[in-house]
Amino acid sequence: MAMKGVHFLVVFVFTLAFTFVSASDPSPLQDFCVALGDTKNDVLLLLHMIEVLFYAVFVNGELCKDPKLVVAEDFFFSGLNKPGNTSNPLGWMATIVNVMKIAGLNTLGVSMVRLDYAPNGGLIPPHIHPRASEILVVLEGTLYVGFVTSNPNNTLFTKVLNKGDVFVFPIGLIHFQLNVGNTPAIAIAAFDSQNFGIIPIANAIFGSDPPINPDVLTKAFQVDRNVVNYLQSKFQGNNI
Known part of the structure; x- marks a missing residue:
């Protein structure tokens, strides 16, 4: 044919x-x-x-x-025991287990991820998950975590988490995690979506394709245009 x-x-x-x-x-x-x-x-x-x-x-x-x-393999994934490579500028790595990794997750509304953080500042920068709330449990290390509520209050809720501690990030709210310990940190996060999605704030704003008009960002952030130009050059093509 x-x-x-x-x-x-x-x-x-x-x-x-x-x-x-x-x-x-x-x-x-x-x-x-x-x-x-x-x-x-x-x-x-x-x-x-x-x-x-x-x-x-x-x-x-x-x-x-x-x-x-x-078959049984449609519901199986192996690999969460393996540490992620955190040798990148932000010092973190995610091993994602969603519907793309386990076909049997389709329609079940759940997924999870292993998170590895480099010592002394490994950071998952501010981001949102557009389709899921997140519950995170620390397996090793110490994390400073937080999220910001929506307008008009934009209230910041933060907590320092140690091994065995659990924290929840509501759907669609900006949140972050920072390793404040001098050893590697590990966490497991679960989501109420088979494909939770992630929107890193800085990358989305300054690294969009095509770029957002600098006039928009200059006025929105109340900074000099040169600052916007620098940030766009920094983030273009740079995904977390």
Whole structure:
């Protein structure tokens, strides 16, 4: 089959599938809905779309695998025992376990991450999770953590956490974690979303693509334009 013909069939079958079996229920409607996984190959995508038409539904953006094809590996991940590489300017690393890592998380509304912090200042800078609240437990080390409430108060809540301590960051609020100890720190965080997302504040503002007009940032932050130009040059292409 010519590639052009494959593309046409993909579009045709996708249209039919979306028309007849699309859904967006926030709660699972079955025991599980294991994500199909990689569908970049044109022929595989066509087969997946045909399967969707007859067997599957759209739920939270991921297609469901035929339950008869599900295996234990679809619910498994190995690696949270391995420390992340914190040799970067901010001194932190995340090992993420979300729906992209465990297909069986699809529609279950949970995910987690191992967080490693370098000694003496390893920092997860201010950021938000647009789709989830976060609960964090410290396994090793000492962390200074906090979050800021929304307007009009912008109240800062902070706490120093030690091994075994737990802290919660409400959904959508700016928060951060800083290693204030002289040894590496480790934490595990859990989220009430299969794909919680992250928006690092500084990177989003000064490193957007394309860049935000400097006039906007100069007035918003009440600083000299040269400061904005410097920060944009610093953050362009630099993701946390």
